Amino acid sequence: MSQKENKNRGRTFGFDTRMLHAGHIPDATTGARAVPIYQTTSYVFDSADYAAQLFDLKQYGNIYTRINNPTTAVFEERMASLEEGAGGVATASGMAAQLTTMMTLLEPGDEVVASQHLYGGTMTQFVHTFRKLGVTARFVDPNDFDAWEAAITPQTKALYGETIGNPQGSVLDIARLAALGSAHYLPVIIDNTFATPYLCRPLTHGANIVVHSATKFIGGHGNSIGGVIVESGEFDYAHYGSIADPSPSYHNLRFYDTFGHHAFLMKARVETVRDTGACLSPFNAFLMIQGLETLSMRMDRHVENAQDVASYLEQHPKVDWVAYPGLESSPYHALAAKYLPKGAGSVFSFGLRGEGGAVRAKGKTFIESLNLFSHLANVGDARSLVIHPASTTHQQLSDAELVASGIGPGMIRLSVGLETKEDLLWDLDQALHVI
Numbered sequence: 001m002s003q004k005e006n007k008n009r010g011r012t013f014g015f016d017t018r019m020l021h022a023g024h025i026p027d028a029t030t031g032a033r034a035v036p037i038y039q040t041t042s043y044v045f046d047s048a049d050y051a052a053q054l055f056d057l058k059q060y061g062n063i064y065t066r067i068n069n070p071t072t073a074v075f076e077e078r079m080a081s082l083e084e085g086a087g088g089v090a091t092a093s094g095m096a097a098q099l100t101t102m103m104t105l106l107e108p109g110d111e112v113v114a115s116q117h118l119y120g121g122t123m124t125q126f127v128h129t130f131r132k133l134g135v136t137a138r139f140v141d142p143n144d145f146d147a148w149e150a151a152i153t154p155q156t157k158a159l160y161g162e163t164i165g166n167p168q169g170s171v172l173d174i175a176r177l178a179a180l181g182s183a184h185y186l187p188v189i190i191d192n193t194f195a196t197p198y199l200c201r202p203l204t205h206g207a208n209i210v211v212h213s214a215t216k217f218i219g220g221h222g223n224s225i226g227g228v229i230v231e232s233g234e235f236d237y238a239h240y241g242s243i244a245d246p247s248p249s250y251h252n253l254r255f256y257d258t259f260g261h262h263a264f265l266m267k268a269r270v271e272t273v274r275d276t277g278a279c280l281s282p283f284n285a286f287l288m289i290q291g292l293e294t295l296s297m298r299m300d301r302h303v304e305n306a307q308d309v310a311s312y313l314e315q316h317p318k319v320d321w322v323a324y325p326g327l328e329s330s331p332y333h334a335l336a337a338k339y340l341p342k343g344a345g346s347v348f349s350f351g352l353r354g355e356g357g358a359v360r361a362k363g364k365t366f367i368e369s370l371n372l373f374s375h376l377a378n379v380g381d382a383r384s385l386v387i388h389p390a391s392t393t394h395q396q397l398s399d400a401e402l403v404a405s406g407i408g409p410g411m412i413r414l415s416v417g418l419e420t421k422e423d424l425l426w427d428l429d430q431a432l433h434v435i
């Protein structure tokens with residue numbers, strides 16, 4: 001049930017109602033109110049003819065859980081409803097959501113222009129895994145629209161960015177990127193992980209496809225890996241090679257001619273996820289659905305805590321800078337007001353004062369002195385998290401290399417959780433006092 005269909009006697013339900021109800025009606029056989037976990041690999045066919053129709057995509061139905069599953073379908077429809085899209089495809093992880101999207105759109109020799117403010121894993125995927133697929137990614141400063149335009153070549157097939165980039169705390173001008181995409185007949189893909197559909201809905205600003213690491217705020221409790229793709233159904237793929245041309249891996253099916261505005265999602269599901277196997281498990285889909293039920297309440301609290309933590313850090317004498325777009329000092333404050341009116345999320349970075357080896361050591365001491373913030377490599381948990389890239393993910397880099405990669409030796413990344421705010425401030429205060 002997409003948002004457009006999710007009406008009751010003409011009423012379009014609000015975001016919170018859709019978090020709890022979209023895509024699901026109580027089970028007709030058992031009356032179960034919660035979404036059941038359909039922990040099955042496969043589904044009995046009513047008849048041999050019906051089976052033949054399913055495999056020929058003449059009839060839509062359940063075949064095998066690598067392709068579709070009733071629990072996962074609720075998660076997909078609920079996400080599509082919340083993002084105001086036409087439909088969704090769930091994937092094994094956020095990385096799988098991106099790769100599925102790109103493998104559905106791109107052919108060897110194609111290019112993508114992407115923001116250089118991307119999640120580290122995405123950067124690696126776009127540089128190294130894309131190379132194995134014959135695809136080239138060109139990276140540009142996301143604020144420099146001349147650079148976006150200059151990087152587009154006849155081989156370019158998509159534009160890609162993140163709603164909120166880290167560690168810069170940059171907010172993407174999605175509507176401007178969407179206008180550029182329209183002018184060049186290129187779908188615009190936005191990773192909306194840090195914002196979630198509660199804080200920003202990129203499709204309503206003209207983007208064509210949204211991808212998520214549902215591992216983060218959607219699941220929300222740091223217990224399961226998952227991803228999802230949502231599409232607007234509004235990009236006209238009539239002349240877009242991979243979606244319009246006959247597809248050799250589906251007996252020359254023309255996805256656009258056959259499925260119209262559902263062509264991209266159908267191809268992503270029945271071809272790309274079928275062949276890569278990067279599907280979401282029904283159990284993880286259940287946990288993601290559970291997470292969605294409280295998304296707005298959690299995000300309001302994440303934002304409230306993050307805003308106060310950022311303000312506290314900004315005035316602290318041992319802190320050099322804070323890159324939170326919710327702060328007035330942020331160069332992205334105006335874009336945040338436009339795209340993130342309910343708040344700028346709760347993942348951001350700040351820098352400890354000092355230079356070189358001395359501040360690298362301070363960073364390590366700071367992390368070790370925290371009590372409530374967990375030191376680990378994740379974001380979007382209900383609990384507060386912290387990482388010091390210079391002594392963990394980027395420890396092999398020299399001080400000069402760290403600075404060159406935009407990650408100073410004193411940079412700390414926080415994912416502010418849902419704890420009592422005063423306790424978080426107390427924890428940061430005592431750890432800053434130690435260094």
Ligand SMILES: *Cc1c(COP(=O)(O)O)cnc(C)c1O
Nearest residue numbers: 093094095119191193213215226
């Ligand atoms: C975590 C993350 C990913 C990758 O998602 P996984 O679920 O870990 O595969 C992609 N983009 C962003 C912004 C992320 O935070």
